[in-house]
Amino acid sequence: MTAASPDDTVPPPDAAATAAASDEARDRLAIEVAALPSLPGVYRYFDAQGTLLYVGKAGNLKKRVSSYFQKNHGGTRTGHMVGRIARLETTVVRSEAEALLLENNLIKTLNPKFNILFRDDKSYPYLKITGAAVAGGPSPAAGTAAAVDYPRMAYYRGGVDKRHRYFGPYPSAWAVKESIQLLQKVFRLRTCEDTVFNHRTRPCLLYQIKRCSGPCVQAIGAADYARDVRNAERFLLGEQQEVMGTLQAQMMAYADALEFEKAAEIRNQLGALSRVLHQQSVETNADGAFDKDADILAAVVQGGRACVNLAMVRGGRHLGDRPYFPTHVEEASALEGMEDAAGPVAAVAPPQARVEVRVLEAFIAQHYLDGAPPPLLITSHAIDKALVEALTDASGVRVTAQHQPRDQRRQWLEMAEKNARIKLTQLLGEEGSQQARTRALVDALDLAPDQLERFRIECFDISHTAGEATQASCVVFEEHKMQPAQYRRYNITGITPGDDYAAMRQVLTRRYAKLAEASAQGTARLPDLVLVDGGKGQVAMARDVFEELGLDLSLIVGVEKGEGRKVGLEELVFADGRAKVYLGKDSAALMLVAQIRDEAHRFAITGMRARRASVRTGGSRLEDIAGIGPKKRAKLLQRFGGARGVASASVDDLSSVDGISRELAEEIYRVLH
Missing domain, CATH: 3.30.420.340 (UvrC, RNAse H endonuclease domain)
Known part of the structure; x- marks a missing residue:
């Protein structure tokens, strides 16, 4: 018998057993894939430890899943993931729209390693107007003003209460506060808490600088205040021109009635509103019509990171934008070639554009499928029509997606794309530094600082x-x-x-x-x-x-x-x-x-x-008094908050401390004074 040469080394038994188990798992997977139906559904891949690797949807489960195992992917990321697959689970559904919904829920719930994942955060701020002011309704008693008769504006984030009106959502807290300041200048609605309102006896600073009409001191009647509330609500709903027309008619009516002071107030209100409308970054289209509610979405991928910039238009006003940075982009990008193209544009697009489509679709699915999308989505890339149909079915709102807009919409999209590139460049520059920590905290707490x-x-x-x-x-x-x-x-x-x-x-x-x-x-x-x-x-x-x-x-x-x-x-x-x-x-x-x-x-x-050392330096005089030991000293200091408090205490106060007699209290007082 001859000894085995180094080149003839036999693998250790555990490695051989692992290889055999892997081959057995492959054979089992091949049998399962061959038995899959040609129906729409969702598939899930697990590794040998039971960790979820990937969740995908398919219009044809058998065709899609088999594409992963029909060729050798080598040492690529795709090959790495496919090589780790040890178990397969599938769920058959009735339509591709249902598959989208299920896929979205599983991704958000289970956080698979090879899926693009956006942080689940829809805690958008709103502008709230409390209660409802009704012109001609019951007036408060003479000499008093009830907060319930004068609705207030407030920044709000949380669950919706049907007793109040909510406007938004806004992309950031800054956008809400800017709108509140705008409405203060034009309509002068109050922002104070009800408890503050009910206890005011004279006007506050906001009244002095003409940012509030002073309902707390009855500087304005309930009917006139209700009119301002209605005009503010119409303005937020996009009825700016209608509000201008109403104010002009009211001004003329006051002038005809020779109530020139009231007419002058309306004139000033019109001037403020005109300046506000002039400052708005979003102008109306050439034909005079504009989109009241729309979201503009631009996706950019660079350096293994991605950014989706979401800009919001509500009531015809551009409220600002907000960047989102997904995780697992590199891992998911490796699987790009395994998925069906998102549409005719994506099918002929270069690899990076196809990744941007995947990022954009992942954002739309995770952001809107269980939420309330606006009726119009303006996107930087064409997205799957089935996704748009699923949005419509899930929300009950007829959703339209447009990726090659014209005129004003084109300007919105170009602005969103530019901001996405800027935010992504900033993110890449912050990686690995203290700036990255700041960015992480801002994102984790849903904050949006100006800079x-x-x-x-x-x-x-x-x-x-x-x-x-x-x-x-x-x-x-x-x-x-x-x-x-x-x-x-x-x-x-x-x-x-x-x-x-x-x-x-x-x-x-x-x-x-x-x-x-x-x-x-x-x-x-x-x-x-x-x-x-x-x-x-x-x-x-x-x-x-x-x-x-x-x-x-x-x-x-x-x-x-x-x-x-x-x-x-x-x-x-x-x-x-x-x-x-x-x-x-x-x-x-x-x-x-x-x-x-x-x-x-x-x-x-x-x-x-x-401070304690300073106090104790003066307090050491207590221990010099006969009958005062460490325990009584500690009781005195704790009772009166330090040596200064002991020194300012009366004899009666000192004698009320446990263990301090009247005679000892008088001695303490004498020594300290």
């Missing part, structure tokens, strides 16, 4: 030792870095020692009371995000403060420690009612949140320790 460089976060933390020397910190993150020169510390006084909630209320009130007023006058800028170190309790306290100051609740985010207080398990808690969010321990967004939170904690700790 990422100006995105500002303020974070608050409370620190004390058993209630002693309570101090709050505020740290600032801007321009992708911490800004130590803008850090602030706040000594907390006048609260029960150890009451973190009261401490948070105090610091937020002190921080934002004047800032809110300055922001309303345009002389200061509020942060884009306010982080508080804590969960529901701290967030609820911050919410109360912001409601009292009339600030946007969506700015507040609490950083709640996870199970076992382990790093990386933190969850984000929102003040505006959104569900908690867990970003994942490897999330770049969570890394940035943790970095800012830890800096706030460090700054608070160092300040508290310095």
